Amino acid sequence: MKISINNIEFSYNGTPVLKNIDCKINKGDFITIVGPNGSGKSTLIKCINGILKPRKGTVLISDKDIKEHPKNDLAKCMAYVPQNNHKQTPVSVFDTVLLGRKPYINWKPSASDIKITADIIEQLKIETISMKDINKLSGGQQQTVFIARALAQETDILLLDEPTANLDIKHTIEIMDILKKLCDKGLTVIIALHDINLATRYASRIIMLKEGEIFAHGGKEIINEDNLENLYDIKVQLIESNNNLHIIPIGSLHN
Ligand SMILES: Nc1ncnc2c1ncn2[C@@H]1O[C@H](COP(=O)(O)OP(=O)(O)OP(=O)(O)O)[C@@H](O)[C@H]1O
Numbered sequence: 001m002k003i004s005i006n007n008i009e010f011s012y013n014g015t016p017v018l019k020n021i022d023c024k025i026n027k028g029d030f031i032t033i034v035g036p037n038g039s040g041k042s043t044l045i046k047c048i049n050g051i052l053k054p055r056k057g058t059v060l061i062s063d064k065d066i067k068e069h070p071k072n073d074l075a076k077c078m079a080y081v082p083q084n085n086h087k088q089t090p091v092s093v094f095d096t097v098l099l100g101r102k103p104y105i106n107w108k109p110s111a112s113d114i115k116i117t118a119d120i121i122e123q124l125k126i127e128t129i130s131m132k133d134i135n136k137l138s139g140g141q142q143q144t145v146f147i148a149r150a151l152a153q154e155t156d157i158l159l160l161d162e163p164t165a166n167l168d169i170k171h172t173i174e175i176m177d178i179l180k181k182l183c184d185k186g187l188t189v190i191i192a193l194h195d196i197n198l199a200t201r202y203a204s205r206i207i208m209l210k211e212g213e214i215f216a217h218g219g220k221e222i223i224n225e226d227n228l229e230n231l232y233d234i235k236v237q238l239i240e241s242n243n244n245l246h247i248i249p250i251g252s253l254h255n
């Protein structure tokens, strides 16, 4: 499913946050959005999924403005994992993941909804906590459950805001590998990430946001010392090994 972001601008209470954001995202793209704190990554993701309405510009999915997609249809084509999951109503992990099936459920979950939920719980290896209250999990476990809920939604587009922030390195790689495999089958993934190494390793394309504008957009070629130093205002060193780029922050540019 193609996404067109056409020159969007967004302001919070009159303060501009996103300016002239213009880009096309194709089916099967793995897009990582990187940039400093406050650069607008979460705001952009919320504009793409329609939670926030840009004051200028449009977001089109399959050439149709998201404002014209019926809400339930939009929920079948786009899932979202927010950056911060505040306190949840006390339901089990299983029921939380089952909520991902909501757009498909008429009055009760079908056998297929239950099977999809159980399969995803197994795939993400959270069976042992399946009956636990979502509020009684660690930050990383909770995050995995919200990713599972989004996967249960079986959408063509997945938006994730810092999905690995609370995960250890093993769980991070497991989740990113699952997303990459789904992407290879046609899922479009858009992720805001702070870990620039992770963002570079998995992305088919990277969007660098700086002060609400696209500072650079492209493949791994945009990951260079100049761009990173300008983006983060910090000195970095790049090392290439095993076909992977490793970005090492060295210190302030101004010392
Ligand atoms: N609800 C809000 N009301 C007013 N201003 C907001 C709101 N949410 C975010 N902002 C402001 O908008 C700007 C962009 O915020 P945003 O959350 O999109 O940044 P981000 O790139 O996701 O940052 P981070 O890396 O810290 O998650 C910031 O200056 C922030 O203070």
Ligand SMILES: [Mg+2]
Residues within 6 Å of the ligand: 041, 042, 043, 083, 161, 192
């Ligand atoms: Mg954010």
